[in-house]
Amino acid sequence: MEGSIVDGLKYAGAGLACIGMGGAAIGVGHIVGNFLSGALRNPAAAQGQTAMMFVGVALAEAMGIFSFLVALLLMFATG
Protein backbone atom coordinates (compact mmCIF):
# COMPACT_ATOMS: atom_id res chain seq x y z
CA MET A 1 0.00 0.00 0.00
CA GLU A 2 1.34 3.34 -1.07
CA GLY A 3 0.07 6.88 -1.38
CA SER A 4 -1.41 9.29 1.09
CA ILE A 5 -4.88 9.67 2.56
CA VAL A 6 -5.31 12.76 0.37
CA ASP A 7 -4.86 10.63 -2.75
CA GLY A 8 -7.38 8.11 -1.53
CA LEU A 9 -9.91 10.79 -0.68
CA LYS A 10 -9.34 12.32 -4.10
CA TYR A 11 -10.30 9.08 -5.80
CA ALA A 12 -13.30 8.70 -3.48
CA GLY A 13 -14.36 12.25 -4.33
CA ALA A 14 -14.02 11.60 -8.04
CA GLY A 15 -16.16 8.51 -7.68
CA LEU A 16 -18.78 10.41 -5.68
CA ALA A 17 -18.86 13.14 -8.32
CA CYS A 18 -19.84 10.52 -10.88
CA ILE A 19 -23.13 9.93 -9.01
CA GLY A 20 -24.30 13.13 -10.67
CA MET A 21 -24.26 11.38 -14.02
CA GLY A 22 -27.19 9.29 -12.80
CA GLY A 23 -29.24 12.48 -12.66
CA ALA A 24 -28.35 13.24 -16.26
CA ALA A 25 -29.37 9.71 -17.22
CA ILE A 26 -32.77 10.16 -15.54
CA GLY A 27 -33.24 13.51 -17.26
CA VAL A 28 -32.31 12.29 -20.72
CA GLY A 29 -34.41 9.16 -20.34
CA HIS A 30 -37.37 11.26 -19.21
CA ILE A 31 -37.11 13.55 -22.24
CA VAL A 32 -36.69 10.80 -24.83
CA GLY A 33 -39.37 8.64 -23.22
CA ASN A 34 -41.87 11.48 -23.19
CA PHE A 35 -40.94 12.38 -26.74
CA LEU A 36 -41.57 8.81 -27.85
CA SER A 37 -44.91 8.54 -26.05
CA GLY A 38 -45.97 11.83 -27.63
CA ALA A 39 -44.66 10.79 -31.03
CA LEU A 40 -46.57 7.51 -30.95
CA ARG A 41 -49.80 9.36 -30.18
CA ASN A 42 -49.28 11.86 -32.98
CA PRO A 43 -46.63 10.62 -35.43
CA ALA A 44 -47.38 13.42 -37.88
CA ALA A 45 -46.17 16.08 -35.43
CA ALA A 46 -43.08 14.14 -34.33
CA GLN A 47 -40.85 15.14 -37.25
CA GLY A 48 -40.90 18.83 -36.41
CA GLN A 49 -40.07 18.31 -32.75
CA THR A 50 -37.04 16.05 -33.10
CA ALA A 51 -34.69 19.02 -33.03
CA MET A 52 -36.31 20.31 -29.86
CA MET A 53 -35.81 16.90 -28.28
CA PHE A 54 -32.10 17.01 -29.02
CA VAL A 55 -31.81 20.50 -27.57
CA GLY A 56 -33.56 19.32 -24.42
CA VAL A 57 -31.34 16.26 -24.23
CA ALA A 58 -28.25 18.42 -24.64
CA LEU A 59 -29.36 20.78 -21.86
CA ALA A 60 -30.18 17.91 -19.49
CA GLU A 61 -26.91 16.23 -20.33
CA ALA A 62 -24.94 19.36 -19.45
CA MET A 63 -25.49 18.75 -15.73
CA GLY A 64 -24.06 15.24 -15.99
CA ILE A 65 -21.14 16.63 -17.91
CA PHE A 66 -20.42 19.12 -15.14
CA SER A 67 -20.19 16.26 -12.66
CA PHE A 68 -17.87 14.43 -15.05
CA LEU A 69 -15.80 17.61 -15.21
CA VAL A 70 -15.57 17.75 -11.41
CA ALA A 71 -14.40 14.12 -11.42
CA LEU A 72 -11.78 14.92 -14.05
CA LEU A 73 -10.57 17.97 -12.12
CA LEU A 74 -10.24 15.90 -8.95
CA MET A 75 -8.33 13.18 -10.77
CA PHE A 76 -5.96 15.20 -12.92
CA ALA A 77 -5.98 18.91 -12.08
CA THR A 78 -5.36 18.95 -8.33
CA GLY A 79 -1.76 18.37 -7.45
Added chain:
Amino acid sequence: MAKQAVEGEFNIDPMHQFEIKKLIPLDLGIVDISFTNSALFAFIAVAATIVFMWTAVSGQGLIPGRMQSVAEGIYEFVRNMVRDTAGDEALKYFPYIFTLFVFILACNLLGMIPYSFTVTSHFAVTVFLALSVFITVTAIGFMKHGTHFLSFFWPADAPAAVRPLLCIIEVISYFVRPVSHSIRLGANMMAGHAVLKVLGGFVGAMGVLGILPILGVTAITLLEFVVAILQAYVFAILTCVYLNDSLNLH
Protein backbone atom coordinates in the same frame (compact mmCIF):
# COMPACT_ATOMS: atom_id res chain seq x y z
CA MET B 1 -0.43 13.66 -13.14
CA ALA B 2 -0.30 10.58 -15.32
CA LYS B 3 -1.43 7.23 -14.03
CA GLN B 4 1.50 4.96 -13.36
CA ALA B 5 1.43 1.51 -14.94
CA VAL B 6 1.72 -1.24 -12.36
CA GLU B 7 4.35 -3.76 -13.33
CA GLY B 8 3.28 -7.32 -13.99
CA GLU B 9 -0.34 -6.40 -14.47
CA PHE B 10 -2.17 -6.04 -17.73
CA ASN B 11 -2.53 -2.32 -17.77
CA ILE B 12 -3.51 0.04 -20.55
CA ASP B 13 -3.59 3.72 -19.80
CA PRO B 14 -6.85 4.88 -21.40
CA MET B 15 -5.64 8.48 -21.46
CA HIS B 16 -2.48 7.68 -23.41
CA GLN B 17 -4.24 8.11 -26.75
CA PHE B 18 -4.95 11.77 -26.01
CA GLU B 19 -1.29 12.64 -25.54
CA ILE B 20 -0.11 15.56 -27.64
CA LYS B 21 3.19 14.96 -29.37
CA LYS B 22 5.30 17.61 -31.02
CA LEU B 23 5.97 16.66 -34.62
CA ILE B 24 7.82 19.83 -35.61
CA PRO B 25 9.04 21.71 -32.51
CA LEU B 26 8.68 25.45 -32.98
CA ASP B 27 9.17 27.49 -29.83
CA LEU B 28 9.05 31.25 -30.22
CA GLY B 29 9.96 31.93 -26.59
CA ILE B 30 6.68 33.61 -25.61
CA VAL B 31 4.36 31.17 -27.39
CA ASP B 32 4.95 27.58 -28.35
CA ILE B 33 3.52 27.08 -31.83
CA SER B 34 4.94 23.61 -32.44
CA PHE B 35 3.21 21.53 -35.08
CA THR B 36 1.58 18.76 -33.02
CA ASN B 37 -0.32 15.61 -33.92
CA SER B 38 -3.49 17.49 -32.93
CA ALA B 39 -2.76 20.17 -35.51
CA LEU B 40 -1.88 17.51 -38.07
CA PHE B 41 -5.25 15.79 -37.69
CA ALA B 42 -7.10 19.11 -37.75
CA PHE B 43 -5.37 19.83 -41.05
CA ILE B 44 -6.25 16.35 -42.34
CA ALA B 45 -9.90 16.92 -41.37
CA VAL B 46 -10.01 20.26 -43.21
CA ALA B 47 -8.17 18.84 -46.24
CA ALA B 48 -10.47 15.80 -46.39
CA THR B 49 -13.53 18.06 -46.20
CA ILE B 50 -12.25 20.33 -48.98
CA VAL B 51 -11.30 17.41 -51.22
CA PHE B 52 -14.65 15.71 -50.59
CA MET B 53 -16.72 18.82 -51.24
CA TRP B 54 -14.62 19.75 -54.26
CA THR B 55 -14.91 16.40 -55.99
CA ALA B 56 -18.58 16.06 -54.97
CA VAL B 57 -19.70 19.25 -56.67
CA SER B 58 -17.17 19.35 -59.52
CA GLY B 59 -19.42 17.14 -61.67
CA GLN B 60 -22.35 19.56 -61.28
CA GLY B 61 -24.79 16.99 -62.57
CA LEU B 62 -28.45 17.88 -62.71
CA ILE B 63 -29.03 14.33 -61.52
CA PRO B 64 -26.62 14.06 -58.58
CA GLY B 65 -24.27 11.12 -58.33
CA ARG B 66 -23.54 9.33 -55.07
CA MET B 67 -21.00 11.80 -53.72
CA GLN B 68 -22.91 14.83 -54.90
CA SER B 69 -26.09 13.69 -53.20
CA VAL B 70 -24.21 13.15 -49.93
CA ALA B 71 -22.75 16.65 -50.13
CA GLU B 72 -26.12 18.14 -51.06
CA GLY B 73 -27.75 16.15 -48.28
CA ILE B 74 -25.41 17.61 -45.64
CA TYR B 75 -25.89 21.09 -47.06
CA GLU B 76 -29.66 20.84 -47.10
CA PHE B 77 -29.76 19.23 -43.65
CA VAL B 78 -27.81 22.06 -42.04
CA ARG B 79 -29.71 24.71 -44.00
CA ASN B 80 -33.07 23.35 -42.86
CA MET B 81 -31.77 23.10 -39.31
CA VAL B 82 -30.72 26.77 -39.33
CA ARG B 83 -34.03 27.90 -40.84
CA ASP B 84 -36.24 25.81 -38.56
CA THR B 85 -34.39 26.74 -35.38
CA ALA B 86 -33.40 30.37 -35.89
CA GLY B 87 -35.62 31.61 -38.72
CA ASP B 88 -34.97 32.99 -42.19
CA GLU B 89 -32.95 35.87 -40.87
CA ALA B 90 -30.30 33.48 -39.55
CA LEU B 91 -29.59 32.12 -43.03
CA LYS B 92 -27.09 34.98 -43.32
CA TYR B 93 -24.94 33.07 -40.81
CA PHE B 94 -25.49 29.69 -42.43
CA PRO B 95 -21.91 29.41 -43.82
CA TYR B 96 -20.51 29.75 -40.29
CA ILE B 97 -22.74 27.04 -38.85
CA PHE B 98 -22.15 24.79 -41.85
CA THR B 99 -18.38 25.17 -41.41
CA LEU B 100 -18.63 24.39 -37.70
CA PHE B 101 -20.80 21.32 -38.32
CA VAL B 102 -18.63 19.88 -41.09
CA PHE B 103 -15.37 20.55 -39.25
CA ILE B 104 -16.56 18.92 -36.02
CA LEU B 105 -18.09 16.02 -37.95
CA ALA B 106 -14.86 15.46 -39.85
CA CYS B 107 -12.74 15.61 -36.68
CA ASN B 108 -15.09 13.25 -34.80
CA LEU B 109 -15.23 10.70 -37.61
CA LEU B 110 -11.48 10.93 -38.21
CA GLY B 111 -10.98 10.06 -34.56
CA MET B 112 -12.87 6.80 -35.07
CA ILE B 113 -10.04 5.45 -37.25
CA PRO B 114 -7.82 3.27 -35.03
CA TYR B 115 -4.50 4.86 -34.00
CA SER B 116 -5.65 8.27 -35.17
CA PHE B 117 -6.07 11.30 -32.95
CA THR B 118 -9.40 12.86 -32.01
CA VAL B 119 -8.94 16.60 -32.29
CA THR B 120 -12.28 17.40 -30.63
CA SER B 121 -11.43 15.33 -27.53
CA HIS B 122 -9.25 18.20 -26.31
CA PHE B 123 -10.91 20.97 -24.36
CA ALA B 124 -8.43 23.46 -25.80
CA VAL B 125 -10.02 22.91 -29.22
CA THR B 126 -13.66 22.74 -28.14
CA VAL B 127 -13.36 25.73 -25.80
CA PHE B 128 -11.98 27.74 -28.68
CA LEU B 129 -14.89 26.71 -30.92
CA ALA B 130 -17.49 27.41 -28.22
CA LEU B 131 -15.96 30.76 -27.27
CA SER B 132 -15.94 31.84 -30.89
CA VAL B 133 -19.65 30.97 -31.06
CA PHE B 134 -20.32 32.79 -27.77
CA ILE B 135 -18.52 35.97 -28.84
CA THR B 136 -20.06 35.93 -32.34
CA VAL B 137 -23.58 35.42 -31.02
CA THR B 138 -23.23 38.11 -28.34
CA ALA B 139 -21.79 40.53 -30.91
CA ILE B 140 -24.69 39.79 -33.29
CA GLY B 141 -27.15 40.46 -30.47
CA PHE B 142 -25.59 43.83 -29.64
CA MET B 143 -25.23 44.77 -33.31
CA LYS B 144 -28.87 44.05 -34.06
CA HIS B 145 -30.56 45.34 -30.91
CA GLY B 146 -27.97 47.65 -29.35
CA THR B 147 -28.36 47.99 -25.59
CA HIS B 148 -31.90 46.67 -25.94
CA PHE B 149 -30.22 43.24 -26.14
CA LEU B 150 -29.78 43.42 -22.35
CA SER B 151 -33.57 43.02 -21.99
CA PHE B 152 -32.86 39.40 -22.89
CA PHE B 153 -31.80 38.98 -19.26
CA TRP B 154 -34.87 40.72 -17.85
CA PRO B 155 -37.93 38.45 -17.93
CA ALA B 156 -40.64 41.09 -18.30
CA ASP B 157 -43.58 38.66 -18.27
CA ALA B 158 -42.63 37.04 -14.96
CA PRO B 159 -44.20 38.16 -11.64
CA ALA B 160 -42.44 41.29 -10.39
CA ALA B 161 -41.30 39.66 -7.15
CA VAL B 162 -39.19 36.96 -8.77
CA ARG B 163 -37.83 39.09 -11.64
CA PRO B 164 -34.48 40.01 -10.01
CA LEU B 165 -33.90 36.39 -9.06
CA LEU B 166 -34.72 35.20 -12.59
CA CYS B 167 -32.45 37.89 -13.98
CA ILE B 168 -29.53 36.53 -11.97
CA ILE B 169 -30.32 33.00 -13.17
CA GLU B 170 -30.55 34.19 -16.77
CA VAL B 171 -27.17 35.93 -16.56
CA ILE B 172 -25.52 32.87 -15.01
CA SER B 173 -27.04 30.51 -17.55
CA TYR B 174 -25.93 32.81 -20.36
CA PHE B 175 -22.32 32.79 -19.23
CA VAL B 176 -22.33 29.06 -18.51
CA ARG B 177 -23.25 28.41 -22.16
CA PRO B 178 -19.74 28.32 -23.62
CA VAL B 179 -18.65 26.03 -20.75
CA SER B 180 -21.36 23.42 -21.31
CA HIS B 181 -21.20 23.89 -25.09
CA SER B 182 -17.50 23.06 -25.23
CA ILE B 183 -17.30 20.46 -22.50
CA ARG B 184 -20.26 18.50 -23.89
CA LEU B 185 -18.40 17.89 -27.14
CA GLY B 186 -14.97 17.33 -25.60
CA ALA B 187 -16.14 15.10 -22.76
CA ASN B 188 -18.33 12.96 -25.01
CA MET B 189 -15.53 12.29 -27.45
CA MET B 190 -12.95 11.72 -24.72
CA ALA B 191 -15.13 9.48 -22.55
CA GLY B 192 -16.18 7.35 -25.52
CA HIS B 193 -12.62 6.73 -26.66
CA ALA B 194 -11.45 6.04 -23.11
CA VAL B 195 -14.24 3.48 -22.65
CA LEU B 196 -13.16 1.74 -25.86
CA LYS B 197 -9.60 1.60 -24.58
CA VAL B 198 -10.61 0.24 -21.15
CA LEU B 199 -12.74 -2.47 -22.74
CA GLY B 200 -9.87 -3.22 -25.12
CA GLY B 201 -7.71 -3.79 -22.03
CA PHE B 202 -10.22 -6.40 -20.77
CA VAL B 203 -9.80 -8.39 -23.99
CA GLY B 204 -6.15 -9.04 -23.25
CA ALA B 205 -6.69 -9.63 -19.54
CA MET B 206 -9.48 -12.19 -19.87
CA GLY B 207 -7.77 -14.70 -22.16
CA VAL B 208 -10.21 -17.00 -23.95
CA LEU B 209 -13.18 -15.24 -22.38
CA GLY B 210 -11.89 -12.09 -24.12
CA ILE B 211 -14.41 -12.78 -26.86
CA LEU B 212 -17.09 -11.19 -24.66
CA PRO B 213 -15.37 -7.79 -24.41
CA ILE B 214 -14.68 -7.96 -28.16
CA LEU B 215 -18.43 -8.10 -28.75
CA GLY B 216 -18.84 -5.22 -26.31
CA VAL B 217 -16.16 -3.16 -28.05
CA THR B 218 -17.83 -3.79 -31.42
CA ALA B 219 -21.18 -2.61 -30.10
CA ILE B 220 -19.66 0.45 -28.43
CA THR B 221 -17.74 1.31 -31.59
CA LEU B 222 -21.07 1.46 -33.42
CA LEU B 223 -22.45 3.61 -30.60
CA GLU B 224 -19.41 5.87 -30.89
CA PHE B 225 -20.15 6.51 -34.57
CA VAL B 226 -23.65 7.59 -33.58
CA VAL B 227 -22.23 9.80 -30.83
CA ALA B 228 -19.69 11.32 -33.24
CA ILE B 229 -22.44 12.41 -35.63
CA LEU B 230 -24.90 13.33 -32.87
CA GLN B 231 -22.42 15.58 -31.06
CA ALA B 232 -21.62 17.48 -34.24
CA TYR B 233 -25.37 17.90 -34.75
CA VAL B 234 -25.94 18.99 -31.14
CA PHE B 235 -23.10 21.50 -31.34
CA ALA B 236 -24.51 22.98 -34.54
CA ILE B 237 -28.11 23.08 -33.33
CA LEU B 238 -27.17 24.72 -30.03
CA THR B 239 -25.30 27.34 -32.04
CA CYS B 240 -28.57 27.90 -33.94
CA VAL B 241 -30.51 28.17 -30.67
CA TYR B 242 -28.07 30.74 -29.29
CA LEU B 243 -28.21 32.62 -32.57
CA ASN B 244 -32.01 32.59 -32.37
CA ASP B 245 -31.83 34.08 -28.86
CA SER B 246 -29.68 36.96 -30.06
CA LEU B 247 -31.69 37.62 -33.21
CA ASN B 248 -35.19 37.32 -31.78
CA LEU B 249 -34.69 37.84 -28.01
CA HIS B 250 -36.68 34.88 -26.64
